[in-house]
Amino acid sequence: MYRTQLILILLSIFLSFQTLAQTSLKKYVSLTVLGKAKETENMFHRVDTTKYPLIPKSVKYLLTNSAGLFVSFKTNSTSIAAKWCTSDKKSSSNMTAIAYEGLDIYIKKDGKWQFAGVGRPGTKSCSESVLVSNMDSSEKECLVYLPLYDETKSLEIGVDENAKISENTNPFQKQIIVYGSSIVQGASASRPGLAYPSRLSRNTGLNFVNIGVSGSAKMEKEVADMVSEMPGDVYVLDCVPNSSPAEIKERTKYLVKKIRSSNPIAPIIIIQTIVREHGYFDKSVGLRVQQQNEEIKRQLEELVKESVKDLYFISADNLLGNDHEATTDGTHPNDLGFDRMIQKFQPEILNVLKKHKII
Amino acid sequence: MYRTQLILILLSIFLSFQTLAQTSLKKYVSLTVLGKAKETENMFHRVDTTKYPLIPKSVKYLLTNSAGLFVSFKTNSTSIAAKWCTSDKKSSSNMTAIAYEGLDIYIKKDGKWQFAGVGRPGTKSCSESVLVSNMDSSEKECLVYLPLYDETKSLEIGVDENAKISENTNPFQKQIIVYGSSIVQGASASRPGLAYPSRLSRNTGLNFVNIGVSGSAKMEKEVADMVSEMPGDVYVLDCVPNSSPAEIKERTKYLVKKIRSSNPIAPIIIIQTIVREHGYFDKSVGLRVQQQNEEIKRQLEELVKESVKDLYFISADNLLGNDHEATTDGTHPNDLGFDRMIQKFQPEILNVLKKHKII
Numbered sequence: 001m002y003r004t005q006l007i008l009i010l011l012s013i014f015l016s017f018q019t020l021a022q023t024s025l026k027k028y029v030s031l032t033v034l035g036k037a038k039e040t041e042n043m044f045h046r047v048d049t050t051k052y053p054l055i056p057k058s059v060k061y062l063l064t065n066s067a068g069l070f071v072s073f074k075t076n077s078t079s080i081a082a083k084w085c086t087s088d089k090k091s092s093s094n095m096t097a098i099a100y101e102g103l104d105i106y107i108k109k110d111g112k113w114q115f116a117g118v119g120r121p122g123t124k125s126c127s128e129s130v131l132v133s134n135m136d137s138s139e140k141e142c143l144v145y146l147p148l149y150d151e152t153k154s155l156e157i158g159v160d161e162n163a164k165i166s167e168n169t170n171p172f173q174k175q176i177i178v179y180g181s182s183i184v185q186g187a188s189a190s191r192p193g194l195a196y197p198s199r200l201s202r203n204t205g206l207n208f209v210n211i212g213v214s215g216s217a218k219m220e221k222e223v224a225d226m227v228s229e230m231p232g233d234v235y236v237l238d239c240v241p242n243s244s245p246a247e248i249k250e251r252t253k254y255l256v257k258k259i260r261s262s263n264p265i266a267p268i269i270i271i272q273t274i275v276r277e278h279g280y281f282d283k284s285v286g287l288r289v290q291q292q293n294e295e296i297k298r299q300l301e302e303l304v305k306e307s308v309k310d311l312y313f314i315s316a317d318n319l320l321g322n323d324h325e326a327t328t329d330g331t332h333p334n335d336l337g338f339d340r341m342i343q344k345f346q347p348e349i350l351n352v353l354k355k356h357k358i359i
Numbered sequence: 360m361y362r363t364q365l366i367l368i369l370l371s372i373f374l375s376f377q378t379l380a381q382t383s384l385k386k387y388v389s390l391t392v393l394g395k396a397k398e399t400e401n402m403f404h405r406v407d408t409t410k411y412p413l414i415p416k417s418v419k420y421l422l423t424n425s426a427g428l429f430v431s432f433k434t435n436s437t438s439i440a441a442k443w444c445t446s447d448k449k450s451s452s453n454m455t456a457i458a459y460e461g462l463d464i465y466i467k468k469d470g471k472w473q474f475a476g477v478g479r480p481g482t483k484s485c486s487e488s489v490l491v492s493n494m495d496s497s498e499k500e501c502l503v504y505l506p507l508y509d510e511t512k513s514l515e516i517g518v519d520e521n522a523k524i525s526e527n528t529n530p531f532q533k534q535i536i537v538y539g540s541s542i543v544q545g546a547s548a549s550r551p552g553l554a555y556p557s558r559l560s561r562n563t564g565l566n567f568v569n570i571g572v573s574g575s576a577k578m579e580k581e582v583a584d585m586v587s588e589m590p591g592d593v594y595v596l597d598c599v600p601n602s603s604p605a606e607i608k609e610r611t612k613y614l615v616k617k618i619r620s621s622n623p624i625a626p627i628i629i630i631q632t633i634v635r636e637h638g639y640f641d642k643s644v645g646l647r648v649q650q651q652n653e654e655i656k657r658q659l660e661e662l663v664k665e666s667v668k669d670l671y672f673i674s675a676d677n678l679l680g681n682d683h684e685a686t687t688d689g690t691h692p693n694d695l696g697f698d699r700m701i702q703k704f705q706p707e708i709l710n711v712l713k714k715h716k717i718i
Contacts, residue, residue: 109639117637135640278475283495325474335687336695
């Protein structure tokens with residue numbers, strides 16, 4: 001018995017030293033947080049909501065979540081670590097903690113961004129994690145994505161003590177504002193960089209800005225004003241899932257016209273809501289989705305009749321495939337669902353950009 | 360201020376009544392737990408490990424996790440709920456709580472199993488959740504999968520008070536034993552029924568039995584003896600990820616020969632380990648995977664030379680696609696990764712079954 005205890009004590013001392021060796025022989029730096037529509041006072045917030053006092057509280061709160069934000073740097077370190085703090089909130093049942101309050105890293109390889117590792121959050125609000133190690137010492141371009149569903153309070157990137165690290169500019173060109181629901185914010189991607197706007201950015205080299213506000217994308221007038229003031233080459237509106245048919249009827253035109261008046265030539269792309277997979281059985285859910293999608297189509301047709309130009313429409317047909325396995329909980333796409341959405345979205349969005357000579 | 364508090368109190372009372380209305384006006388029943396290789400004393404355990412005193416502690420523990428287990432029933436209820444208890448453990452950072460300690464339900468529709476909803480675990484060890492509601496009252500065949508990574512302590516299915524519910528037999532034919540790592544157990548599927556053996560069962564109508572034991576699939580002699588005693592029409596060995604090259608060299612032949620001696624005609628399918636996505640940068644991880652896969656191939660070739668018949672091999676080539684987005688954390692496939700694995704596994708496994716006239 002004593003022998004077992006002794007072995008356990010020695011093992012825990014060994015493991016502590018190992019963790020220390022892995023994470024603490026590093027120099028840590030703070031880097032500029034990128035991926036926002038405009039600069040913000042608090043570098044970890046997506047929008048300075050103090051400038052928009054009338055937007056709903058839930059939207060204000062959700063814009064403190066760091067969905068879509070990232071840091072960009074070059075380093076020749078063989079190992080990359082991070083220390084970060086978030087709020088005390090814990091992950092929701094339909095998300096991994098890595099996606100909700102963790103990190104992931106991508107490294108440029110043969111001209112493409114390639115996944116290299118994750119930052120696993122611990123049980124407390126501050127975590128330290130090695131993202132990737134045992135690499136060669138060539139200089140690499142790196143992106144680290146911040147937590148999707150938590151407020152990031154601090155972030156430092158750690159490299160080998162003798163390694164070089166320098167801040168890099170935002171590698172993505174142009175600016176595409178994506179305003180939408182939890183699906184835009186990233187529920188239920190399995191890690192931060194798999195939220196669909198971020199995947200589109202890495203795939204295309206274009207800057208898709210995540211203005212996903214969980215269950216609160218309801219096109220309120222004050223939010224429409226805020227979105228319209230974000231400088232954009234294109235606006236993608238994926239806000240149908242959260243809005244009732246009545247809200248879609250009341251609010252779509254104001255949102256679209258407001259964006260158009262602030263941005264006379266930017267194409268506006270409206271996306272129908274994806275099906276809710278449990279809605280095939282739950283008749284009330286199924287009916288709501290059908291009514292939402294009919295109403296948004298009607299609004300778009302009326303806007304076209306009213307001569308609002310450069311509007312585009314992505315229908316919900318087959319967005320999630322036909323095997324019913326592409327959501328986590330019936331509502332939120334899993335990574336299979338996001339992959340299917342991207343296969344449809346990406347060429348349609350790129351076609352619009354080409355047509356308008358934006359790329 | 361008082362007014363706000365009063366509104367909050369009234370709202371919380373209203374919500375409590377609503378939850379009560381949704382979940383408690385139900386009759387609850389216990390059902391036989393299916394999906395095991397053999398009957399067990401504790402109906403929620405996958406194997407009676409008391410019969411195998413010499414298997415490693417970690418394997419004993421992991422076989423108490425309810426991965427791959429399910430209940431099967433018919434009901435005309437318009438709403439289906441569940442009450443269940445698990446251990447006090449909480450989800451790991453690379454899994455959703457729904458997958459780790461929650462439930463999901465599938466309903467037969469047009470001859471196919473179709474996802475219909477999830478059981479969301481709460482913060483305590485016992486939960487109550489409506490899986491699906493607002494359905495028509497036709498009789499339906501249903502499957503509810505149990506938590507992948509926790510020990511289930513109890514499970515009751517709830518239906519409308521005036522509805523009928525009756526136990527159904529296991530809808531899957533034959534028995535295919537899948538012995539393997541965390542990837543077999545279901546990390547990082549986003550809900551229980553998306554673990555790959557369960558998806559294969561629903562896709563094919565065949566009973567794929569989940570003997571995934573997280574990080575502990577190391578082919579120990581005592582575990583090999585246990586697996587060989589599980590009655591199977593086919594054995595799938597996906598245990599390379601957890602075994603070191605030396606363990607693969609030492610242990611593969613004993614495992615395969617033991618299964619063959621207990622089951623003279625059952626085909627045995629050996630799968631190479633999927634790539635570890637961070638191993639493209641982490642040279643030490645990359646090298647280990649390469650050595651594991653070379654060693655398992657060598658062992659298989661030697662077994663064939665030693666005249667062990669009916670061995671099959673699934674290579675790791677392109678199991679996860681080539682965009683490096685198909686894992687949650689570099690090691691564990693996300694649902695996109697599982698989908699790609701299934702696209703390769705399913706036809707290869709079905710071909711073996713057809714060749715041997717098992718189907």
